[in-house]
Amino acid sequence: MDDTTPLHAGPGYPAGRLLKELATAAAHDDPAVREAAERRAAGWRRVVEGMASGRLSIGSRTPVPGLPAWVTPEVAHGGFATGEAAAAGPLRPHELDLVRRHGLDEDRAALYAHHLTEEGLSHLGTLLDGGGYALDQPEQGALLTVVRLLRAGDTGAALRLLAELDPFAAVLCFTPRPAPVRDLPPGSVFRWSVGDVRATLAAVASRGPGAPNAQREALAVWNPFADRLLSHWLETRGEDGVDAHRPDGWAARGAGLLDEYERLAAEHTLCTKHRRPKENTAILLAALREAVGPDGDGTGVLGARRRGLLRHAVTAVTAKRGVPGSAGHRALRAGQAAHAALPTHDVLAALLAERLSALPENSGVPDPAAALSPVTAGEARDFDAAEGSAVPAPLRARVEKAVVAPLEDLVNLGVVPSAEVLASLVPALAAAAETAAIGDRATARLVAAHHEAFARRRSLLLLNLGSQVRRGELPWVRELEAHHGSARVRREAARALITRLGDTVLTHFPGTLTPNPLVSELGGLARTAEGLAPPLQPDFPFxxxxxxxxxxxxxxxxxxxxxxxxxxxxxxxxxxxxxxxxxxxxxxxxxxxxxxxxxxxxxxxxxxxxxxxxxxxxxxxxxxxxxxxxxxxxxxxxxxxRPADGWAAAARRAHLTAVRLLGALPRVYDALAHVKNAAFAWRQAVFLLSRCPVREQREVLAWMESLEAPSHVRERLAPALVWLRAAVAGDHLPARDADGVVRFLGWSAGRHWMLDIAPEALYRRRPL
Known part of the structure; x- marks a missing residue:
């Protein structure tokens, strides 16, 4: 294709997504899933109709006619603009509340005019000073910025900003949503908000006890019955095993056990293990029915097969748990009874949600130890839970996702398991760097809110080398930049954060490509850091x-x-x-x-x-x-x-990522994607290894070659290791793969050699 020929997006992808969402909305069993699919289908319908009519310019940074680039578009999956502005649509709850309180017309133009009155500006000023607001869209910080500029005496900037906002006053929401104040310790972040955690806990609580209650039923009802059933058969034990003789009254007691079983089975239906024919309890019951006989006189004779199954079951159970009444058996059942008395997950989820209700919904959990402490005496009464019960691991994990702590602590805690999750936390840290030189707390909060709201703005599909809108293009951000304080302080804070993030990525995720959201934040930090004098001059093109x-x-x-x-x-x-x-x-x-x-x-x-x-x-x-x-x-x-534990250790971890991805090849559908990601991890390992002295390179290479891995992984990596050894030895490989050179790359225009069953043939070619 000629480089000057503009590329256009076709309607096939949006139409396919629309059909998929419509099918889900019509047929899925879960009403919540159907509702979500209906919302997505409405967006895709707007995309398809907008493209068909020519109203939407998909691939442009201004895809909607009449909306400047700074207006946040509503974006569907893949970067397709739907034609709507994200800050448009029906009045939000906080807007409706203002309409009712002030007797205004129910439209945004009236709200906009009200906020420019003395009363409206005073209301915005109160929000600005207290910090009790949140920006769901970047536009919602615009009028707060007007207030800040007027307070600073920068009337010219305020008027310029209003001139850009005025044409959209009747369409876009320019006011923030009231929210609890969120003040975090410097340098700290959190992954989930308290509101997010409470919502997931509420979902667990609403599902009821489920499987845990089935387990409690097994421990409290069926295990004691199985013990009585086993003891009954042990009464018949002789030198040849059980059913050697039947004591007086045995048949009558057996009939009573069978009646008890029918009653228990009707009343306790959660646990079904006893109904499975191959389970030991079911075998003992079947043998008892035959032995008691239809008349209940105990004259039933067990066949050889039935007696064999019976004796095997009795032997297996007593070997595993001991004879009922023995010391080992009593200890086992006492432990199980204590476990059965523990509160179920639904109860503990409701209890944890109540504990977290005192914290701001939009913030994190500052004291996880208190939130996850054992059940107190008061909670035991209120929730019918045993005092001292510990929070189980699955529920702990949900709460820990909201822990407020420095980024490195969250990574070590396991709350940040991937580079993609790391990228989602960076905007808050970058916002802190942006406000490093701002002495006024209200302004710092506003700038940070601008930054985080913009980071949530979804990227557009851009063609012909188009660039995404940058934060500085937003008129309220641009006009407020003059009030950010010392440029050098901000630059040095941005530079320090780049290094800190790099340390984290290289230490914990060395085998993963830098995700695009993280690249975007790093690029913004690099632009902020521009202008530092040598040796601090960054000029980092991410x-x-x-x-x-x-x-x-x-x-x-x-x-x-x-x-x-x-x-x-x-x-x-x-x-x-x-x-x-x-x-x-x-x-x-x-x-x-x-x-x-x-x-x-x-x-x-x-x-x-x-x-x-x-x-x-x-x-x-x-x-x-x-x-x-x-x-x-x-x-x-x-x-x-730098990786915290050195370049060699990071290279080893990157290599292990490649090994893990290749190890999954026999079990995955999209094998080529695994090969591609493994090749990217391999490339990262090669770069990290190149930072090591030659002695360490040889040591790591020897470790790679001797690493225990499945045979199919060793076969696939053998060609790459051959040529890595050559490069370590000082040989220069050609720029392209050639006869005798099989470099590990992820993409291939034809069939990838990694997918061959016997790739060892590739490294038996002549050496360099």
């Missing part, structure tokens, strides 16, 4: 992972800048040798900045072997861009980021 299905064959200029910076980091290293990188050629791109983007794209295309235009072919080109830029690893290393 780059996103591109989608191969909409790739045009061109890269934005920052990819070439990132590759040039990376070349200085990897020149002469194991990484450059393994991937055949000509660092001098990358540096030469700098001589012609006007062709930086296209020149870089041509280099990636060449290294990929000029593949055909297809999703897979595009993927091979994008992967070469990731190799040449190191996909942000070099930028993090230049920022001073």
């Amino acid at each position: 780059v996103e992972e591109l989608a191969s299905d909409i790739f045009l064959g061109a890269f934005s200029p920052k990819f070439a800048r990132a590759a040039r910076r990376a070349a200085r980091t990897v020149e002469g290293t194991l990484y450059a040798r393994y991937y055949g990188i000509d660092c001098g050629r990358l540096a030469a791109l700098e001589e012609d900045p006007g062709r930086g983007g296209p020149g870089f794209a041509e280099l990636c295309l060449e290294r990929a072997g000029d593949p055909p235009t297809s999703v897979a072919g595009n993927g091979t080109v994008i992967e070469q861009a990731q190799i040449l830029t190191t996909h942000n690893l070099a930028a993090l290393a230049e920022a001073g980021s």
